[in-house]
Amino acid sequence: MRIGVCDDDIMQRDIVAQYIGQWGRLRGVSVEVTSFESAEAFLMYWEEEPKSFDLAVLDVQMKGMTGVELATRIRKKDKRMALIFLTGLMDGVFRGYELHALRYWSKPLSLSDCHETMDLVLEHLEKKQELLPAYAEDRRVVWLDMRDIIYLQTATYATCIHTAEQAYTYRGSLTHVAQMLNDKMFVRVSRSHIVNMTHVSVFSRTTVTMKNGERFDISYKQKEIVRSALMDYYGEGIHI
Secondary structure (H helix, E strand, C coil): CEEEEECCCHHHHHHHHHHHHHHHHHHCCCCEEEEECCHHHHHHHHHHCCCCCCEEEEECCCCCCCHHHHHHHHHHHCCCCEEEEEECCCCCHHHHHHCCCCEEEECCCCHHHHHHHHHHHHHHHHHHHHEEEEECCCCCEEEEEHHHEEEEEEECCEEEEEECCCEEEECCCHHHHHCCCCCCCEEECCCCEEEEHHHEEEECCCEEEECCCCEEECCCCCHHHHHHHHHHHHCCCCCC
16 A cells, blocks of 8 residues: 655654554555655655555645645545545544545544554555545535446536435536546446446437436437447447
8 A cells, every 4th residue: 555644744754654554564454655744745746656645644734735735636636545634623624525535633643543544544445446435415425336326417516426315416527527437337428427337227329218217318429439338338239
């Protein structure tokens, strides 16, 4: 597991690295911790190596760019990196969860809190290829199992994610969300809709009907893309 720790307090950086190292040895997980004394230093390193970290531990309050500002920059390009904020104050917690932070660590960090959270991070990383972050109606951040998503549609400045139980909101465009989806399971049928092929009952040349009865048009532009996705999913015998 590759971890970037960013804090302008060297003592805090060392404690975090030490606790994470202990956790890795206890769990038999290989960890590689790279420390940074400023958000600017982290950003410069990460922009050169965008896939360098699975997890970022960011101090909220730092001189210059803050941890939240850094996380905002990260989220513009990487929706899946696990984020943990380290703070002595709980101001701005809601903003952190808007950025889909897994946890907040309060200073001084305890060993038990670190190890408990790292177990959660490991579980998250093992499942992240099949999970999608979104907001529930009560504004809680939830991680949706992609298998439960029926379809996604554009909304005002956001994307609406529909499951059998309820609709969720993702604060980003449908195009951004599409980059996070399992492309073996989902296909974009039009400018405004992406469907989960496991929840489709009928495909025709011009429409797709979901098992819940909802029907969406297949745009002319997407027709060949849909056809190709169906052939990959169902096999060469499919024709639309």
